[in-house]
Amino acid sequence: MTGRAEFSLQGRRAFYFALLLAPPLLWLGIVYLGSLFTLLLQSFYAIDEFTARIVPEFTLATYRQLLTRPAHVDIILRTLLMAVAVTMAAAVIAFPVALYMARYAGPRTKALFYVGVMLPMWTSYLVKVYAWRLILAKQGIASWGFEHLGLMGALDKALAVPVVGGPSLASSYIGMFVVFVYMWLPFMILPLAAALERVPASLLQASADLGARPGQTFRNVVLPLALPGLAAGSIFTFSLTLGDYIIPSVVGAPGYFIGMMVYQQQGTAGNLPLAAAFSVVPIVLIGLYLMLARRLGAFDAL
């Protein structure tokens, strides 16, 4: 009797769980993963150069094209370098902010900081990008600021640097870098602050108690325990930079980025296999990055 009652109770629970989980699983499994899989499948097809039709036969020709044409390799390297630079800059800028928020700020200041970090995310992404184009324009407020601080010479020198420089901040890689860092900074600060907040104060006291100077405590205790947060944040900044196509098309030098290439190839050019192959690149790069982070012990403290 009781056995049957338990069984029916368990059966009912399983039914309710299935009911709750079905919509998200269908969404994730079929709509999202399914379309991702078809996209990946496309990358193993090739386009017929004459008819511009996709030939649904397995081939590595598209990948060969992706990795051998210098223009394509340039796009990949350019995007990768920008993603690495943006991630490193965001980490360096975010760390002190996150540390202050997590460990030193009083409750009110902390709330103020959290709002301050998240507030920009409430504004439209496009509005912010175009605003930055105006800020960085030749007659914009940035160069006005440099002029009034007497730093115009420094700005001109920076813009004169080959490759990263350009006629103005708005049309150089330096400007693009600034916008990327600004855009993704909250995604670095928030996981980092969360990780730092989880470090018990007694660990820092124990370190000092055992004779570690503040710098040693930072290197030996704070930094290793913040690594999972740093890894999480850098995955955001890294993958967001790899995939973005709006910032590179609105601000900065005319060179193509992976996201722009995907957008263009699947749209105007109609080369779906090449677009698909390009979109595989960030996935592979992020996979490699995660493996590297794991190797370096970023997740050991989890």
Next chain:
Amino acid sequence: MPRAEPTFDMTPAIELRATRRAFGSVIALDSVSLAIAPGEFFALLGPSGSGKTTCLRLIAGFDQPDSGTILLDGEDVTNTPPFARNVNTVFQDYALFPHMTVAENVAYGLRVRGIAAAGRAQQAAAMLDLVQLGEFGARRPHQLSGGQRQRVALARALINRPKVLLLDEPLGALDLKLREEMQSELKGLQQRLGITFVFVTHDQGEALSMADRVAVFSQGRVEQLDTPRELYNRPQTAFVASFVGSANVVGRDAAQVLTGSGHAFAIRPELIELLAAGEPAPDGSVQCSGEVVNVLYHGASSRLRVKVDERTTLAVAWSESTGGGVPGLTTGARVRLAWRPEYAVPLRD
């Protein structure tokens, strides 16, 4: 009365002089002075919020006093940061570094002092042997039990060979059996190493059984500083009498009724004698009678609560083997009590 002056001739290992610390309007430590002798096993005992932990944090250097002086080995360290003090701490939550192995945790104090890796490993292994965890060096703290973590914390704190070891509720997180084991182990370790141990506890049994001397804290002040024996037999205030062991605290008004002297006193339940009907009271003893309010059976002895007047109820310990056959010890029974006047310990107000 808290003793400001040390009762020994050597330079104290630790000395607090009129140390005061307030958090906002809450006075955590109110002008506390005490001196701890080198090699002493010293307990800071008190309920939560009594100031004992603040006192420990000030000695460790995690916090600075608002006024007063802290001396370690005769040297003023009031403003010395924790990393420059020759004092190590065993934390209540052990505070082991989760991203390091047990051996790395133990060697940490050597590492930050720039001792080479080989020497570090050797000393850490020796230290782990000392706390009987020789085989656990390669594990992570989360793979150990509470008692093992406690030992790691102890080994880590001892590796720097501190002059003073501070222990913050070191046994609080352990279960009863393990706690008793660790009590005798800590005591043995302290005697072998000859280091001054200062430990914070709210458990009076722990303080009495381990410490050479105990400072009883209440509301930011030291109520009494004495050996466990004196503390138990000669409590000086009502607070100490009721916090250390359990004693009947008889206030001035009730004392007036019972003894006619009008001086507050404390008396231990086991020193009150229960008289059989018609049995004469011993010569010169204080006597009274009352009604049994309840009886709690504790195995070796029973504890009665006897209401002797409207506002006064006395606890009386009664043992079947030694207390004789007093019949009818049930709720509502009338009984007579007696005690020798010297057993009543006079209290300060």
